[in-house]
Amino acid sequence: MTSRPSVPQTDPPLPPRLTLPTMYDLPSEDPEEPGLPDEFHDLQPQLLSRTLRLTDYAADQIFTGSDLNLYYDVWHPLWHKRPDWFLVLNVPRLYEGTELRSSYVVWQEGVNPFVVVELLSPGTEKEDLGEQVELATNPDQPVSVEAETVQPENGTAIAPESANGQSGKETPPRKWKVYERVLRVPYYVVFSRYTNKLRFFQLVGGHYQEQPLDPSDPRIWIPELKLGLGLWQGTFEGISRFWLRWYDSQGTWMLTDAEQERQEKELALTRAEQEQQRAEQEQELRQQAEAQLKQVSLNLLQSGMTVDQVVQLTGLSEDQIRQWIQD
Known part of the structure; x- marks a missing residue:
């Protein structure tokens, strides 16, 4: 047996x-x-x-x-x-x-x-x-x-x-x-x-x-x-x-743990880059809008309007308009 x-x-x-x-x-x-x-x-x-x-x-x-x-x-x-x-x-x-x-x-x-x-x-x-x-x-x-x-x-x-x-x-x-x-x-x-x-x-x-x-x-x-x-x-x-x-x-x-960690870092970096690009674009738009307002205000002053009239028309502050005049 x-x-x-x-x-x-x-x-x-x-x-x-x-x-x-x-x-x-x-x-x-x-x-x-x-x-x-x-x-x-x-x-x-x-x-x-x-x-x-x-x-x-x-x-x-x-x-x-x-x-x-x-x-x-x-x-x-x-x-x-x-x-x-x-x-x-x-x-x-x-x-x-x-x-x-x-x-x-x-x-x-x-x-x-x-x-x-x-x-x-x-x-x-x-x-x-x-x-x-x-x-x-x-x-x-x-x-x-x-x-x-x-x-x-x-x-x-x-x-x-x-x-x-x-x-x-x-x-x-x-x-x-x-x-x-x-x-x-x-x-x-x-x-x-x-x-x-x-x-x-x-x-x-x-x-x-x-x-x-x-x-x-x-x-x-x-x-x-x-x-x-x-x-x-x-x-x-x-x-x-x-x-x-x-x-x-x-x-x-x-994904492996290492691949997932690397992917998360890449995504975080991508999000940071996107956020930076968005901030830069917003800053550029603000600068463009400000430049346009400045030009409009100066044109109005050159046409004979007073500072007070330009302030009332554009909603800008008097100090801002006088600063543009000095510039």
């Missing part, structure tokens, strides 16, 4: 979060994890987190993780995946409301990711896309599917048993199957920086279905978030290229 964690039994049984390993007990790094870490894998998740603006969720009730161990199977507590970026809704921003997370442990948190983004590397396509890669490579060949995992009510995976009740050698399923069958992540996004190709899979009837995207302007709308993901061509952290970025219902790209 498969070796399973030894959990002291009580009556009634305690929930998994009280009996299984916690974030503090599980390793946070795996130096043998496949993939080719690079600067893009660091910058792209930052842009996703920094442009995420959810109107229906408080900032302290969502969690975004990047390259963080995600533990998902109570029967195999060390089995984990490391999504390049993922979003969880309705969980405290801090673990237990107090600490930064070193990993995300599903049986402790009680909430599965809502969106997962994977950034393809040359060595991770099969891990990230599973049977999709095999179908693309050998469309006429039957797909070799790994042993199914069963999804119990508590949201964790139970390893299947063979026909004789014995389990054979078990290996962790690929990310594709974990996201689709175990965690049932509703939205799965895959992006290759090498081809700038964006692919979008949505959980429909328990299985991922790839959704069509416009090749010229691929955009993914997620109604529950009131946000979408699209390919933005621009400069982030000094690097100009295509990036995955959030946009709003108007199709406007969401």
Whole structure:
């Protein structure tokens, strides 16, 4: 039989979060994890987190993780995946409301990711896309599917048993199957920086279905978030290229804090410049009006009118008219 964690039994049984390993007990790094870490894998998740603006969720009730161990199977507590970026809704921003997370442990948190983004590397396509890669490579060949995992009510995976009740050698399923069958992540996004190709899979009837995207302007709308993901061509952290970025219902790209601050400064500067231009225009108009009144007053005096008569006619002060006469 498969070796399973030894959990002291009580009556009634305690929930998994009280009996299984916690974030503090599980390793946070795996130096043998496949993939080719690079600067893009660091910058792209930052842009996703920094442009995420959810109107229906408080900032302290969502969690975004990047390259963080995600533990998902109570029967195999060390089995984990490391999504390049993922979003969880309705969980405290801090673990237990107090600490930064070193990993995300599903049986402790009680909430599965809502969106997962994977950034393809040359060595991770099969891990990230599973049977999709095999179908693309050998469309006429039957797909070799790994042993199914069963999804119990508590949201964790139970390893299947063979026909004789014995389990054979078990290996962790690929990310594709974990996201689709175990965690049932509703939205799965895959992006290759090498081809700038964006692919979008949505959980429909328990299985991922790839959704069509416009090749010229691929955009993914997620109604529950009131946000979408699209390919933005621009400069982030000094690097100009295509990036995955959030946009709003108007199709406007969401700004990072730094971009928003810069935009506010530019708007404030623009308003100050406009105010200065308006003041200068008003001053110029006043000067023009005064010059016209001066000329009219002098013409009236030259025509034979007295100062008192000009004062009564123009409404100007006597001192002002006498000053113009002296000038």
